[in-house]
Amino acid sequence: xxxxxxxxxxxxxxxxxxxxxxxxxxxxxxxxxxxxxxxxxxxxxxxxxxxxxxxxxxxxxxxxxxxxxxxxxxxxxxxxxxxxxxxxxxxxxxxxxxxxxxxxxxxxxxxxxxxxxxxxxxxxxxxxxxxxxxxxxxxxxxxxxxxxxxxxxxxxxxxxxxxxxxxxxxxxxxxxxxxxxxxxxxxxxxxxxxxxxxxxxxxxxxxxxxxxxxxxxxxxxxxxxxxxxxxxxxxxxxxxxxxxxxxxxxxxxxxxxxxxxxxxxxxxxxxxxxxxxxxxxxxxxxxxxxxxxxxxxxxxxxxxxxxxxxxxxxxxxxxxxxxxxx
Amino acid sequence: xxxxxxxxxxxxxxxxxxxxxxxxxxxxxxxxxxxxxxxxxxxxxxxxxxxxxxxxxxxxxxxxxxxxxxxxxxxxxxxxxxxxxxxxxxxxxxxxxxxxxxxxxxxxxxxxxxxxxxxxxxxxxxxxxxxxxxxxxxxxxxxxxxxxxxxxxxxxxxxxxxxxxxxxxxxxxxxxxxxxxxxxxxxxxxxxxxxxxxxxxxxxxxxxxxxxxxxxxxxxxxxxxxxxxxxxxxxxxxxxxxxxxxxxxxxxxxxxxxxxxxxxxxxxxxxxxxxxxxxxxxxxxxxxxxxxxxxxxxxxxxxxxxxxxxxxxxxxxxxxxxxxxxxxxxxxxxxxxxxxxxxxxxxxxxxxxxxxxxxxxxxxxxxxxxxxxxxxxxxxxxxxxxxxxxxxxxxxxxxxxxxxxxxxxxxxxxxxxxxxxxxxxxxx
Numbered sequence: 001x002x003x004x005x006x007x008x009x010x011x012x013x014x015x016x017x018x019x020x021x022x023x024x025x026x027x028x029x030x031x032x033x034x035x036x037x038x039x040x041x042x043x044x045x046x047x048x049x050x051x052x053x054x055x056x057x058x059x060x061x062x063x064x065x066x067x068x069x070x071x072x073x074x075x076x077x078x079x080x081x082x083x084x085x086x087x088x089x090x091x092x093x094x095x096x097x098x099x100x101x102x103x104x105x106x107x108x109x110x111x112x113x114x115x116x117x118x119x120x121x122x123x124x125x126x127x128x129x130x131x132x133x134x135x136x137x138x139x140x141x142x143x144x145x146x147x148x149x150x151x152x153x154x155x156x157x158x159x160x161x162x163x164x165x166x167x168x169x170x171x172x173x174x175x176x177x178x179x180x181x182x183x184x185x186x187x188x189x190x191x192x193x194x195x196x197x198x199x200x201x202x203x204x205x206x207x208x209x210x211x212x213x214x215x216x217x218x219x220x221x222x223x224x225x226x227x228x229x230x231x232x233x234x235x236x237x238x239x240x241x242x243x244x245x246x247x248x249x250x251x252x253x254x255x256x257x258x259x260x261x262x263x264x265x266x267x268x269x270x271x272x273x274x275x276x277x278x279x280x281x282x283x284x285x286x287x288x289x290x291x292x293x294x295x296x297x298x299x300x301x302x303x304x305x306x307x308x309x310x311x312x313x314x315x316x317x318x319x320x321x322x323x324x325x326x
Numbered sequence: 327x328x329x330x331x332x333x334x335x336x337x338x339x340x341x342x343x344x345x346x347x348x349x350x351x352x353x354x355x356x357x358x359x360x361x362x363x364x365x366x367x368x369x370x371x372x373x374x375x376x377x378x379x380x381x382x383x384x385x386x387x388x389x390x391x392x393x394x395x396x397x398x399x400x401x402x403x404x405x406x407x408x409x410x411x412x413x414x415x416x417x418x419x420x421x422x423x424x425x426x427x428x429x430x431x432x433x434x435x436x437x438x439x440x441x442x443x444x445x446x447x448x449x450x451x452x453x454x455x456x457x458x459x460x461x462x463x464x465x466x467x468x469x470x471x472x473x474x475x476x477x478x479x480x481x482x483x484x485x486x487x488x489x490x491x492x493x494x495x496x497x498x499x500x501x502x503x504x505x506x507x508x509x510x511x512x513x514x515x516x517x518x519x520x521x522x523x524x525x526x527x528x529x530x531x532x533x534x535x536x537x538x539x540x541x542x543x544x545x546x547x548x549x550x551x552x553x554x555x556x557x558x559x560x561x562x563x564x565x566x567x568x569x570x571x572x573x574x575x576x577x578x579x580x581x582x583x584x585x586x587x588x589x590x591x592x593x594x595x596x597x598x599x600x601x602x603x604x605x606x607x608x609x610x611x612x613x614x615x616x617x618x619x620x621x622x623x624x625x626x627x628x629x630x631x632x633x634x635x636x637x638x639x640x641x642x643x644x645x646x647x648x649x650x651x652x653x654x655x656x657x658x659x660x661x662x663x664x665x666x667x668x669x670x671x672x673x674x675x676x677x678x679x680x681x682x683x684x685x686x687x688x689x690x691x692x693x694x695x696x697x698x699x700x701x702x703x704x705x706x707x708x709x710x711x712x713x714x715x716x717x718x719x720x721x722x723x724x725x726x727x728x729x730x731x732x733x734x735x736x737x738x739x740x741x742x743x744x745x746x747x748x749x750x751x752x753x754x
Contacts, residue, residue: 120365120454121436121480121531121576122720125658125674125704128614128631138614139573139592142529142551 009104011130013112018137026140029147032113032211036218039109040226051230056090106219110212117211118142119153147214156210163213164202166220171197173227365389365434365454365478368658368704371718372439373711374446376403376464382708383449386738387722389433391451393466394724394738401738404466406451407432411466425468432456437482437533438706442489442506450492450506452479459483459494461506472509473502482533482578484546486560491520493546493560495530501548503563521563528552528574532618535579537586537600542566545600547586549575555588557603567603571596576614577628582621583640589615589628595636597626597643607643611636612650618660618706620669625683627669629657635671637686647686653679654693660706665713668729672717676703680729690729697734699725714749728752 013035020038021031040047063084071077085091118124124142131138145153171194201220205213369391371384376393381403386392393403393411404411407423407430422429434454441464442448448461450472457475462468473494481495494502503520504510510518528550537545537557544560551574557566572592580587585606589595591614597606613632620627625646629635633653637646655673662670668690669683676699679691691697701719708716717725717734724738731752735745 120434121368122366122704124576125616125631128616129656133613135593141591142574 005104005108006130009108010111010115011132013108014116014127014130015132015137017112017116018131018140018143021143022136022140026144027147028116028143028145028152028211029150029214031143032152032214033218036109036215037222039105040219040222043105044226047226048230051227053091055231056088060084060088060090109215113211113215114209116143117145117153117209119209145211150210150214152211152214153209155206155208156213157206159210159213159217160202160205163205163216163220164198166217166224167201168194168198170220170224170227173224173231365436366704366720367434367436367454368720369435369451369482369718370438370660370706371708371716371724373708374441374449374464376466382716382724383439384708384716384718384724385435385705385722386718386724389435389722391435391439391449391462396726396737396741401741404462406430406460406462406466406469410468423469425463425470430456430458430460432458432460434478436480440483440485440492442485442492444489446489448506450483450485452481452483452494454478454480457496459492459504470509471511472506473504473513474511475500475502475513480531484534484536486536487544491560493534495534495548497529497531499526499529499550500524501526501530501534501546501558501563503560521561524558524563524565526550526556526558527554531574531576532588533578535581535586536560537581539566539601541601547579547581547598547600549577549579549588551576553590553592555579555586555598555603557600569596569598569603569605576616578618580619580621580626582626583624585621585640587619587621587626587628587640589617589619589630591615593630595619595626595628595638597638597640606641607638609636609638609643609645613656616658620661620663622663623683627661627683629653629659629661629671631656631658633657633673635661635669635681635686637683646684649686651681651686651688653677658704662707662709662715664709664715664729665711666729670707670709670715670729672703672707673698674702674704676701676717676719678715678717678727678734697727697732699723699734700736 017031017035020035021028024030024034064081067077067080067084071080115123115127115130118127118141127141131141145151150156150159201216205216367385367389369385371382374381374383374393376395379395379397381393381395383391383393386394387405390405390408392405394401395403402409410424413424420429432453432455435451436454437452439449439451442450442461446464448463450459450461452459455478457477457479459472459475459479460469461472472492475494475496477496477498479494479496484493486492490506492504492506494504496502501524502513505520508518513523516522526548529552530548530550532549534546534548537547539545542557542559545557545566546560548556548558550556553571553573553575555569555571555575557568558564559566571590572594573590575588575590577588581600584600586598586600587596589611593611593613593615595609595611595615597608598604599606611630611632612634613630615628615630617629621640624640625637626640627635627637633655634650635653635657636650638644639646651671653671653673655675655677657671658674659672663683664670667683668680671679671681673679677691677696678698679688681688699717699719701721701723703717703719705718710716714726714728716737717727719725723736725734726737726746726749727734728749731749733745733749733752735742735749737746
């Protein structure tokens with residue numbers, strides 16, 4: 001286990017980060033930013049898989065709520081829920097598995113930055129045994145910890161504020177891309193997440209070397225961009241940016257909720273975990289992007305057209321299954 | 327990722343309890359990610375006298391500095407900060423050490439304690455955690471603050487020949503000269519220093535060394551983590567010369583025979599002429615040099631983090647041994663030379679070995695059944711007059727051993743008297 005953790009994960013990442021720092025003209029801050037972006041790109045397939053599964057989960061929400069209302073017996077409710085999952089080809093573990101795979105990578109990255117910043121002599125001594133025996137690497141340590149006036153080995157309150165702000169917008173974006181929530185408890189939960197998570201992460205940033213804070217900030221910004229590009233929410237405005245409140249869900253999210261509420265069912269297909277593909281006959285009404293196209297709305301994009309063509313092709317080969325799903 | 331987890335749990339279960347569970351799970355997860363490497367300190371133990379009795383001043387227990395009398399039933403004479411000498415114990419643990427206004431949260435003493443005053447009246451230590459330099463009365467009855475630097479201090483305090491002026495080198499690239507009889511209480515009070523704080527290029531981790539030159543008078547030779555070595559005149563703090571090595575220098579500087587010795591992270595060991603700062607010779611090691619060099623009897627010894635111990639002729643840099651001695655484990659503690667002439671090496675893992683300083687041949691320590699302390703050893707050992715070694719490990723435990731004896735005995739806390747009896751019997 002130690003071999004896997006140290007020799008296959010942490011140590012290569014440490015040496016890659018130091019190499020990147022050398023390539024960035026000994027700018028450790030830039031190296032952290034570049035390295036974080038690199039790691040997020042490497043794990044991007046997992047992120048996409050998770051986003052797709054999450055979207056499929058959102059689209060099933062009305063049916064799930066209906067089942068919960070309709071069946072009081074827990075056993076029956078569970079059966080109906082499983083039936084729903086089966087019908088739409090949804091795997092409940094689909095959103096947790098990519099997350100579980102990414103956790104060790106993120107924790108390793110935390111440790112890599114902590115080791116590499118080397119705030120104490122013991123930390124630097126520990127780092128020495130993790131370095132590859134190449135002069136290019138060993139001679140570049142200790143790294144210069146100054147980045148635009150911030151000592152990456154020390155705590156930084158401005159960076160903690162930035163991390164809290166980035167987390168806040170990450171939360172806001174997630175709210176804006178969700179379907180309309182009818183459940184008061186769920187709405188309260190969303191609101192609590194909106195304020196609690198930024199405070200939590202801001203506080204943690206204030207207790208650790210700011211090199212870690214820089215990583216947190218970068219990863220949050222990249223996550224925001226990834227989610228933005230994936231969801232393409234249509235309700236992002238300047239007012240949204242400055243508002244402290246979670247805004248109502250986007251038109252797309254409302255459409256999704258409305259479509260599902262009409263009883264036409266959620267996204268179905270071969271496997272929701274693999275992209276929540278829709279059956280051909282349901283595409284126009286249920287997929288937000290495709291629905292926009294059918295309505296002649298401006299939200300149609302080249303990516304949406306490509307996606308629709310892909311679905312049509314798949315639909316031709318998977319019609320029997322789709323029919324069963326309906 | 328956080329948001330998506332929230333979706334998974336919150337949307338699916340639609341229950342606020344799951345948010346609580348998620349947050350509770352996130353806290354230990356984040357805490358695991360943010361465990362910091364707290365400084366432990368590796369101050370070298372020193373021998374001293376308190377009230378006429380020999381004691382050891384060492385980093386003990388939970389990162390404290392203590393005066394330990396090994397021949398007393400209650401070995402602790404005083405402990406700083408905490409147990410002042412002569413003060414009755416109290417349930418009130420928040421009492422400041424006598425002489426200080428506030429309770430001290432000191433931890434991480436790296437430099438060996440130094441003594442000041444005509445009669446070695448006080449021990450001077452610098453704390454990494456708070457960056458404060460303290461003077462503790464020899465009898466442990468009180469302490470005072472000499473300087474609050476406000477930044478971590480790793481290098482040991484250097485005492486000038488007058489036993490009154492001290493030099494404090496910090497991690498914010500400064501060197502302060504302080505008259506201990508009229509100490510400045512703030513770093514901003516530049517008028518109160520012997521000379522205005524001198525700035526060097528690079529954080530200072532290694533303890534500077536005093537060198538006496540014909541050209542410049544007394545010099546303070548300061549190693550830095552940028553690789554620069556600066557020689558400052560102790561009279562006014564102005565630079566006499568500078569030398570730039572290939573990488574950071576974390577070890578202390580040793581002076582002998584007109585040369586300054588140190589090793590660096592560029593795996594190179596250097597000998598500089600203290601008059602001019604010119605490179606006299608250099609030699610390659612196998613990894614970083616972080617042990618302090620031992621310069622004695624015309625030779626200089628140093629270990630590297632690959633576990634090799636090197637010996638060179640101090641004046642020429644010629645290798646003294648056919649090949650470096652391979653300890654097999656990384657070495658941070660400075661080698662020690664006993665009165666009987668054995669060179670003792672203690673690895674980071676606490677393994678004790680001894681070699682012949684002339685040939686590099688191992689004369690003690692069985693690789694099959696290594697003799698070692700329970701914890702890691704990063705501090706240079708103390709060689710006592712009776713030939714035994716006192717070792718301070720990274721958990722604040724003191725050990726005693728002797729070259730040739732097949733045992734190492736814990737002496738503080740929980741002294742193992744039977745082990746020591748056998749240790750001394752082995753000598754007989």
